[in-house]
Structures are given as C-alpha cells and as structure tokens.
Amino acid sequence: MKARxxxxxxxxxxxxxxxxxxxxxxxxxxxxxxAEPAVEGTVSAPPKQIRLWFKEAPEAKVSGITLLSVLGxxxxxxxxGPVHGTDAATSIxxxxxxxxxxxxxxxxxxxxxxxxxxxxxxFGFTLQ
Numbered sequence: 001m002k003a004r005x006x007x008x009x010x011x012x013x014x015x016x017x018x019x020x021x022x023x024x025x026x027x028x029x030x031x032x033x034x035a036e037p038a039v040e041g042t043v044s045a046p047p048k049q050i051r052l053w054f055k056e057a058p059e060a061k062v063s064g065i066t067l068l069s070v071l072g073x074x075x076x077x078x079x080x081g082p083v084h085g086t087d088a089a090t091s092i093x094x095x096x097x098x099x100x101x102x103x104x105x106x107x108x109x110x111x112x113x114x115x116x117x118x119x120x121x122x123f124g125f126t127l128q
Contacts, residue, residue, distance in 0.1 A: 030112065031119065043125060046096070048095065062110065063109075065083050067107055107124070
C-alpha cells in the first residue's frame with residue numbers, strides 16, 4: 001500500500017512540475033508595457049499615431065497594428081499608415097493619416113520578441 005501512495009505522490013509531483021515548467025517560459029516572452037493612447041484611457045484630441053512600447057525590442061517583420069472604430073457590437077477598420085520604428089528601440093507606431101471622430105476605439109496589435117514567439121493583444125480607448 002505504501003508503494004502505491006509513493007507512486008501516486010510521485011505522479012502528482014511530476015504533473016505539477018510539468019504545469020509549473022510550462023508556465024515559466026511565458027514570462028520570458030515580449031509584452032506590452034505602455035501605449036499611446038493609453039490602455040483603456042480617454043483622450044480629448046484625436047491622436048496622430050498609435051504608439052506601443054514593449055518589454056523588449058519588437059520584431060518588425062511580424063509587427064502589426066489595427067485600429068477599429070467600435071459602435072455597439074459592430075466595428076469598422078480605421079485606415080492607418082504602415083507600422084514603423086520610433087526613436088525608442090522598444091517601440092513601434094502607426095500614423096493616422098487623418099483625424100478620427102469622437103467615439104470608442106479598439107487597438108489590436110501583434111509582435112514578437114527575440115525568442116520569436118508571436119504575441120497578440122488588444123485594448124480600447126475613448127476619444128471625447
């Protein structure tokens with residue numbers, strides 16, 4: 001009976017260590033640390049660009065930014081210029097070619113860091 005208990009405990013420890021090991025690399029992936037307009041923020045003037053800062057330099061080849069105008073359950077893509085680097089190595093941006101109207105907006109983004117793992121995210125902001 002003691003052998004079964006020991007084997008059960010060993011199996012549980014093995015399973016638990018696999019779960020912990022699987023979650024550790026995620027902390028090493030790149031992540032969004034700042035945005036302009038701010039994540040879930042409110043701005044009083046139309047932004048001239050969407051700018052994102054990451055924990056580490058984003059991989060330009062896979063980076064993308066999409067802006068959506070949100071009205072209820074419907075959303076419409078807002079034209080943006082191409083994604084480009086900025087004066088900060090950890091930042092990318094996309095310019096808005098013309099001012100946007102007041103309302104709620106969603107920013108969807110994707111990039112990768114030095115590990116090559118593609119990450120995605122989204123956040124909203126409001127223009128008063």
